[in-house]
Amino acid sequence: MPELKKISKNTYELPKTGNMNVPGIVYASEKLLNAIKKDKTLEQVKNVAMLPGILKASIALSDAHQGYGFPIGGVAAFDMDKGIISPGGVGYDINCSVRILKTNLKKQDILKKQKEIVEALYRKIPSGVGRGSTFQISYKELDELLKSGAQYIVKKGFGFKEDYLHTEEEGCMKNANPDKVSERAKKRGIGQVGTLGAGNHFLEVQFVDDIFDKEIAKAFGLEKEQVVIMIHCGSRGLGHQVASDYIKLMEQEYGFKDLPDRELINAPIESKLGKDYYEAMCCAVNFAFANKQVITHWVREEMQKLFPKIKIDVLYDICHNIAKFEEHVVNGKKQIVCVHRKGATRSFGAGRKEIPDVYRQVGQPVLIPGSMGTASYILVGTEKAEELTFSSTVHGAGRVKSRADSIRSFRGEEIKKSLSKIGIEVKAGSWKSLAEEAPEAYKDIDEVVEVVDELGISKKVARLKPLVVVKG
C-alpha cells in the first residue's frame, strides 16, 4: 500500500517515488479515506502518476473508488505536446452524465400522484436491459446525431434551444467525427437513443429539500419545495464499444508490456490514433447528450398528461466521464491541457466563457446524484477548483460495497418497501438491480459533499430529496 502524507484537513499526498512523474493527491476526510484505502484506488492513483506528460498531480476526489486502470473519482490533466489521451481515463460509459429539469410544481402538488408518475415514466422511457427504444432513426440520421448531439434532437422538434444552451458544451462536442466510430459501435447504439440503460442509471422526481445559498439558488431558478427531475444516463452500447475499439487499436499500435496495468493503454494526444479516439469519444459524448434530450422530451410529454399546466426547463446538464481540452494555469502560465475526468464533474467558477450566459456571473451548476433513494445535491463551481483540481469536483457517492455483496446482503423487495415507507416510490427493471444499488452500498453522500464544500472546489447550493425513482 503506498504511503500517504497528510498535507492539511481533507488533503493527502502520495509522494512522488519510483516512476511517478508527479505526486498523487487525495482530497478526502479521514473517514472517506479509510473507505478509499480498502481497495486498489491508491495504487491506481500512483499508476496514473507514471503516465507521460501528466501535469501537477494524479488526483482522487472524496468519492473515489477502484476503477479499471484509472480510479473512478479521478482527475488527470496532460500536456498537449508531451501528454497522452487514454480511453481508460474516460471510462467505458463515455459521458455518463446528469441533467436536471426544473418544474413550476411544488412537492405538495405531486404527493398524491407519485404512483401514477412512476408508472407513466417507467412505461414511456425504456430502462433496464433489453428494452429497446421507440425512437427509430436511420444510420444516416445517427451520423447527424453523433455530429451534433442534443442540438440534432432539438432540430428534429424534440425540445427547445434553451435545452441545449443549458448543457455542457451546448450539448455538442464540435470535434465529433462519425467516420471514427466503428460499424459495431453504431449497430449497438442505433436502437438505444432515448434509453436509460441499467446499472447505476436512474430517473428521479425530486424536490428541493434545503437551500444553502439563497442568492445562487435564485440565479439557478431554485426555491424550497420546488419539484425537479434528474436524469442520470450515458452513451449506452455505442460509447462502450468506442472505448473497447480504441483500447484494442492502441494496444496494437503501442503494446502494453511497459504499462503497470493493461487498462492504462493510451496514445499521444498529437498522434493520429490519439486524435481519432478523441473524435470518436466526442461522438459518444454527443450520443449521451442526444439520449438525454429524447428522454427530456418524453418526460415532458408524460408529465404534461398528469399536470397540464406544468412547465419544464433544463437547469443544466453535466458530464462525468470525459476528456476535454481546456485552458488552465500550470506553473503560473495559462495553457491548454487535456483533462481526463473519470467519475468527476467539471466545476468552473464565475466568469468562464464555457458557462451559459445566465450562470456566468455565479459559476457553473454542479449536479451531484446521490445513490438511489438518498439525497442529491446542486453545487456551484468555483475558482478554487481551478487552483486545486483542474476545475473538477466529485460526481456522486461512490460505491463501497461490491454489487455481488449487495445482492447477498439486500433484497430488492425490502428496499422497495423501506423506501415506500419514507415516501419514495420506486420501480425497477428487476429486484436484483434494486438490491445492487441499495443505498447502503454507497459512501455517505452528505460527507462526500461536505468535503468538497470545505475544500472549496464547489460550494453547496441546494439539497434534493427523491419522491419517485425509476431505476435502470
Place this chain on the structure above:
Amino acid sequence: MRQKTPKIKNFKFLSHTADVKFQAFGKSLEEAFDNSTLALTNIICDDQIKGLKRIDIKVNGNDLESLLYNFLEEVIYVLETKGFLLDKVKKIKINKEKFRLEAELAGDKVKNYELSGHVKAITYNDMFVKHDKKKKQWICQVVVDV
C-alpha cells in the same frame, strides 16, 4: 423472483467495489472459455434460457487475454444488436498459436426473458488466462463493467 447464487461450481464471483469480477475454470482452454460465458450469462439473466437458436461466431486476438476479451465482447454484441441471449456454447475450437476462435452458440430471443443485469463492457482490468499445472486446469479471470 428469487435472487440466486451461481448453481454451477465451474466459475466463481470475486469481490470488486464497483464492477463484477469472476474466475472460470476448465480442464481445457476451451472449457475455461466456455465457463466464462456461463459466468457472464449468470450476471445477465436469472432464468433458464432455451437453446432454440444457433449462431456461429469467429473471433481473433493477439494473445489469450485479448482472445477471451473479444469472445466475451461478441456475446454482448450479439445480445445488443441481434437480440440473441446466450444459453450455452455448443461447439468451441481455439487455435492457441494463432489466437483464433470459432464457436457455435445456442440461445434464444432476448425479448422472451426478463433480464436481471447489464454488462456494459468487458475490461482488461486484472484479466488473465493461465494454465495451473499443479491443478491441471485453465483459469480465466475477468472484470466486467456493469
